[in-house]
Amino acid sequence: MNTPMNTPANTPLTPHDPASIPANPPQRALGLHRELDRVWRNAPGLRGQITAVSHTTLGLRFMVTAFLFFGIGGLLAMLIRAQLATPNGAFLDTALYNQIFTMHGSIMMFLFAIPMLEGLAMYLLPKMLGTRDLAFPRLSALGYWCYLLGGLILIAALLAGVAPGEGWFMYTPLSGKTYSPGINADVWLLGVTFVEISALSAAIELMVSILRLRAPGMKLTQMPLFAWYMLGTAAMMLAGFPPLILGSVLLEMERAFGWPFFDPERGGDPLLWQHLFWLFGHPEVYIIFLPAAGVLSTVIPVLCRTQIVGYGAIVAAILGMVFLSFGLWVHHMFAVGIPHLALAFFSAASMLVAVPTAVQIFAWIATLWRGRPELKLPMLYILGFFFTFVMGGLTGVMLAVVPFNWQAHDTAFVTAHLHYVLIGGFVFPMLAGVAWWMPLMSGRRRVRGLGEAAFWFILVGFHGTFFLMHLTGLMGMARRIPSYPENPEWTALNLSSSFFGFVMTIGFALFAIDLILQAGFGKRSVRNPWKAPSLDWAMALPPPNYNFASLPGPALQQAGAEAAMLALAKGEGLLPGAPRGRREILVTSVGTARPEHVAILPVNTGLPLLLALAISAFVLLMLAGLYTLAPLALIPVVTLIWIWARRAMAPLDATPIEVAPGLVLPVQPGDGGTLTRSGLVSLLFANGTFFASLLFGLAFISLVSPGPPRPLWPADRTVLLATGAVLALLAMAALGLPRALSHIETGRRAGAGLPVAFAANLLALALLLALGLGQLPDPTRHAADAVRAALVAYVGLHAAIATLFTAFALDQARRGELAPGRAGALRNAGLWQSYTLAAAAVTLAALWAQEAAS
Amino acid sequence: MRPAGGVLWLGWLIAGPTVWAVAFSLAYGLHGMGCEFGWPAVAVGPVSLHRLAIALPALAGALICLGLLARVKTALGPEADLPRLGLWIGLVATLFSLAPVLVATSCGPGLG
Incomplete structure (x- = not known):
């Protein structure tokens, strides 16, 4: 190949210019694969499942688990629709109905949407960025186990009839001890906070990986758009989740120990909860949307056989959305009696955020216009996204206008709007993404026809269900009511919504069957079936845990997946194989991705599961009200973290490694710029947001709270x-x-x-x-x-x-x-x-x- | 992009929206404080102390964005395009989202 990778070895090597790094000599691809597989593969059997830390395994596991929870959440939605099909539905009693709609929302938000995007990003990013794993593989595993155990606590509570019933945003004082004396609200507060460990760990993981693990020479301004979207998402998660975690901790302190943060009789204020919740809750919408938009920006150009239009404008739009979405939270509180001027600030910001969203929509339309779109299954879901999300966005602008908001507040119109945004803006693109990457994940082709049928059932079922809910809302139907005997005029619309809800469910069932058939019985897929240029397709199907036998330099990155595949497999990239029997990756600089040092990643271990179990013991003791015993569970937590840190150290005998002819890199960076340090900086950023939210609480209670x-x-x-x-x-x-x-x-x-x-x-x-x-x-x-x-x-x-x-x-x-x-x-x-x-x-x-x- | 300039470049990239975030937070915070301490009743020339206090962060934010826009090309050279867009986002967002300070009543109830 006539590329800089083939520069003769005697060319002077400038450390600041990754393009001048010479190629390694080719080796036997099969030998390299065997050598790497020995080091990177999961252990066999059940032990392998418990100890796996590979991003490929954990990414897949996150996504499969998220889809299982999606199924449970969908089942609950069907129960809600069955109840609302007639005015006097006797299907569920009120208490159970409350639990079911609360759990439906909570499961879809915390156990499906967030873990799904985490799983997709974990699975794809190292492959797209040209590296072998994420920065902190054990943290990925810890996040997964916390997610699974926290989710199981919530589902067990549902089966035991003690699930939360206060609505997925748990407003106080309803969720306080006076009105919710059981453990139902505690299940939400402790369970969701436990699950959110996985969100924070994923955010740190993704942030550090995108900034420090890109293949040599992959500048920030050249990296795939999906990585930009995930960088924005990770930053938003670091800033957005701490207010929710703080709110949950404070409310649990109030419920458990009587500290009256939200009790107006003792100087607290229920509105403080709303502020903290929506400080998380509104950015959450964009946290969910950005990865989905990343999928769209990746898939649309390839399916149109062209390049994305407006790379720079899209990056700027991501930047705008990441920030502006934090200035909208009060629009969820327009009806609580906030002064005019504050309403106007948040109304203006809410309208403004439509601009970067529109920039992306127009960039995608322009890409479709410029290219030759192919109407394959992922494109069907993309068209479904356009149709649905634009409508959701427009009703969003309607709700940003304060007088309209007051009219539609707490009605089925809002329920319809949020489903248009979330299913349109997240589920449709994710289904497109799954259809797109299934050949990579499973190594197999899908059964023709079934996916298309699923799409039409989902599209027709969705709009039949939720478009009508705009109308029921405008007719005055409040959300979350279990029956409406006084309003027979709502019956036909509700019955129709319920019918189409079941049509949509049939579509999702077909989608699941399609995936199972593809993964279990599909014919073997050819490599890179979509002819995509990105590095995630420059590998075997399904990919081995190490992704690349050698890591791509600038020339192989630009060569496209087809051309780079063989050279990488033969070890012509950097850091070929695993000759030292260790899991090695390259750490590069933030801006230009200049190679800085080699990091040695941890091997398979059961520590993450043990740590998650120790944390779950703390959560369960708190749930049981054993407050004096609960701190004892922190002893194993601290002990395991100590062992974790001891095992994180690079071996004392680690010597510098030649990653390419003439390019020798240390295992320990002399300036202290380790991945761990980058991770700690990210953690402190999230911690600072938590602290700032607590200071906001202090100011709010001191200045605004109307209590004694x-x-x-x-x-x-x-x-x-x-x-x-x-x-x-x-x-x-x-x-x-x-x-x-x-x-x-x-x-x-x-x-x-x-x-x-x-x-x-x-x-x-x-x-x-x-x-x-x-x-x-x-x-x-x-x-x-x-x-x-x-x-x-x-x-x-x-x-x-x-x-x-x-x-x-x-x-x-x-x-x-x-x-x-x-x-x-x-x-x-x-x-x-x-x-x-x-x-x-x-x-x-x-x-x-x-x-x-x- | 300069070899070691990644973090600096990222800093420039987020400078505009960060200025907006700070100005917006300050304005909202000063709005709450002003309502608590009765600033709308204190006149400062033709406007109330409250309106002035809220307008100042907006004005300062806009000026900072303009100042940075004037310097971004010198600081970053050919890598200035994206950070420049970021600064425009900061400037427009600051002026648009805080413009209501010029017209809306400051502490009147928003409902009822």
Whole structure:
């Protein structure tokens, strides 16, 4: 090939120019495959299922599990439609009906949509980006087990008749202890939060992988659009889920311990829950839409035999949506009595977000216009998307207009709108994506005809169900009511909706049968059946766990899947095979994807399952109301995380590796730029959003909440001294860690800085405990006291984790494992310590401001 | 893109929308504070203190976006196209979403 990969080995190698990296000599493809397969494959049998950490296995597993939950959610939808088919439906009693519509929404959002997009992204991204796995394979596995166990808790509650029945957005005070005394609401709060561990872990995983694991030379501005969409999605998940997790934690604290964050009689405010929920809930719509749009931007150009129109405009549109979607949350609260001006801000932002959405729609239409569209099965679903989503978008603009919103609020019109957006904007593109990538996933062709029949059943059934619900809504039918004996004029529309609902179900059943037939009995597919150019098709079908026998440089990336396939299989790319018997991948720079170092990924392990089980023990103890025992479950959690971190270290004897002729890369980056550090930065970003949401709660309760005035809390001298001492100790630790790091990097022992940091953290933690238990006012007295205690608890938790960080580094120093270029634990401890110090200082200032304002 | 400029480039890319996010949050926060502390009743020249306090972040955000637009080509050279679009998004979003401060009543109830 006449490509830069074939540059003679004596060409000067400029480290900043990946295009000049010479090719490796070709090897026997089968030999390379065997060598790699030995290292990367899953263990056999049940053990293999439990210990697998491969992104291919876990991505598929996420998607299959999500479809199973989708089936359960769909079954519940059929029960709802059966109940509403007639005005006096006696099919379900009211309590059970409440549980069923709550679980329908919760399952579809938390157990289908989010895990489905996570699974698709996990499966595809490493293949599209030209690497062998995601950055943190064990985290992928942990996310899956948390998702599965959390989902099973929710389903078990449904079967036991104790499922939540307060609606999928769990508004207070209905979800408070007074009106929901059972464990139903706790199941939602704890179960969903447990499941969301998987969302956060996936977000960190995807963010770091997209920024640091792209094949050498794949600039950000050249990467596949799907990766841009997932980068935006990951950032939104990191910023969007923390407010929901905070809201859930606060509501559970109120229910379990009586801290009255949302109780207006004690200074709390139910609207705080709505703010926190919708701070997550509205971006959630875009979190779901962006990956689906990524599928569209990937599939449409190939099926039109052309290139996407407006790559730059689409990236800008993604950027706009990622940000603007966080300025819309109040449009879910237009009817709660918010002042005119605030309504106008959010109404304007809600209308504005239609612009980037429209930019993408027009780019796709232009691509269709420029190319020669082929009406294959994925294209049918894409046309279904256009037809459905545009209608949903237009009713969205209608709902962004405040006066119309007041008229349609809480009616079936809103239910119709949200299903048009979610099924149009997510389900149709995902079905297109599944039809598109099934040959890759299964290695087989589909049975002709069945998929097309499924599509028409779904399309006709969907519009028959939900278009009519716009009309029932405009006629005044409220959502979530189980019967309507006083309104016979709604009967015909409801009966028709129910009929078409079952038509849609037949379509989804056919779709599932089609997949099963394809995966089990389809003929073997040819490689790259769609003639797609992207790297995800430059591999065997179905793909091996390692994806590529060698990693593509710039020339092989541009050569297209067909041309690159053989060269990659023969090891002509970078880092060929697995000659050292380790799972090795290339880590590259953020912007130009310049090769920086080789990372060694962990092997198959049962640790993620064990950790998920330990977390589930905590969740179950909380659910059982055993609040004094629940903290004991944290002991195995901490122990397992410690073991996890011990096993994450690169082997001490790891020497630099020649990834291409003349290009030798270290296993430990000298500047500390490890994947773990990138992951920690992402985690701290999400953590910062959580903290900012908590500060928002403090301001909201202090300024806006209409409840009884805050009782006075004159902070005495002891409190002032204690808080000053906490800050001083955290600062001392923050100074000690860099000092220890500088000692290590200059070849000396860690010195006194490390033990001093550990002791300072421990003492700060003890002081915070004493302050919280002995000095702060009773947090059940008033919401202001509760939020103050929550802030102190937040700082305390961070000091506890900082103590563990420093203890881990201390242990490493004792074992002699800290050395120049191998002091990642110290660097990461320093980063966490700085965050803890900053959070403590901001907390102190916020509490002072709270008192000053009173 | 400069070899080590990935993070810097990303910073420029998100600068415009970030300015909007900060201005929007500040305006909404100041709106809540102003209603609590009675700023609409305090006149500052021809406008109320409340309206002025909310308009200032919008104005500052727009000016920052304009300033960055003037510098983006110099800073990024041929890689400036996408960040420039980002800055336009920030500018338009700031002006459009906060424009109601010029007309709407500031603390009147929105319903009832």
